[in-house]
Ligand SMILES: NC(=O)N[C@@H](CC(=O)O)C(=O)O
Ligand SMILES: [Zn+2]
């Protein structure tokens with residue numbers, strides 16, 4: 001459980017559909033937990049209750065993002081823990097995992113504890129630090145995982161994301177070490193010898209546009225290798241941003257073998273393909289690259305079937321000067337926190353591949369389980385922690401980068417009109433975002 005104090009706030013949510021199912025009901029939140037559910041839930045709520053009229057809205061457990069880049073420390077000109085927390089709350093998230101590729105790298109307890117403490121100070125979302133697997137993300141020497149795991153930030157996931165732990169011997173040791181510590185290794189699956197100079201998916205589009213290609217096999221060879229290493233170490237491995245149909249096939253095979261392997265897919269790999277590259281606009285440059293329509297279809301089907309476990313944003317803010325330049329020189333990555341729910345609604349719900357209970361599974365319950373958070377992704381039942389999100393499934397909104405809470409504006413969905421919107425996010429019974437505004441906690445006696 002988190003060590004954060006709860007406020008005395010009482011909230012009554014009226015006429016809401018739990019998981020988008022059944023008849024509308026009322027939900028009372030008090031002391032950070034779900035206090036009552038049902039038509040009479042508000043009866044003993046007292047005079048100080050905040051009432052939310054949620055007619056037509058859906059209540060789900062708050063979202064958990066296993067893959068966020070917040071750029072603090074080091075690149076606060078593109079995102080901070082403060083601005084990224086606001087983006088997360090507005091996107092319906094109650095917990096995010098901040099990747100280790102900061103400057104300095106989060107390969108020591110000093111950095112990981114700072115990230116956790118700063119997130120708690122901001123108070124909008126639980127910012128869990130991800131620790132680096134290797135010192136400086138260099139792939140040579142294991143970082144002090146045990147020290148980070150036992151710090152205040154209690155690191156439970158380690159990743160060199162941005163880089164692949166490419167050396168199979170280092171990866172093997174990391175997996176062995178992680179299983180004795182009870183932590184998770186998340187792999188950015190990219191065989192670096194196959195992606196030297198690569199900037200786009202290797203295929204007909206990149207060939208025509210003259211862009212150096214990133215073959216599917218660069219991802220899939222590492223997924224296959226790491227499945228075998230996890231099998232032999234009796235360890236768990238998590239695959240970051242799965243992007244190919246072949247990765248879905250390998251996941252199916254590995255699960256069939258009883259290997260403890262899980263995987264995430266990003267919203268952008270569920271919606272976009274490499275036809276977006278025609279304009280050479282580097283807002284579409286990302287690692288792994290946008291693939292082909294057939295990969296998008298396989299990823300959607302894999303997510304619907306549970307072969308791909310969850311959605312993770314890979315929210316990757318970048319400064320204008322690092323994006324608005326020659327395609328090959330631009331940094332890879334795109335914003336994702338505030339648009340994730342809408343992209344999942346468009347690609348998975350509107351297509352009939354998932355219902356809202358399925359959305360709860362892939363955006364909250366599975367990610368919380370994978371990383372072992374016991375206060376997130378919980379059932380909506382009396383006594384459970386009030387980490388929740390309210391969604392208007394019929395809303396439509398148009399994305400404008402400068403209107404997003406992130407410091408950087410590199411959204412690939414600029415000017416697109418998307419379905420469904422987060423209306424309210426609740427962390428331990430306190431509203432952290434509503435009506436498009438993040439709500440910082442009011443503190444007594446502190447500046
Ligand atoms: N996804 C990206 O294209 N970029 C990420 C790193 C990563 O996730 O590999 C970043 O940190 O910008
Ligand atoms: Zn990555």
Ligand SMILES: [Zn+2]
Nearest residue numbers: 099161162314
């Ligand atoms: Zn990433």
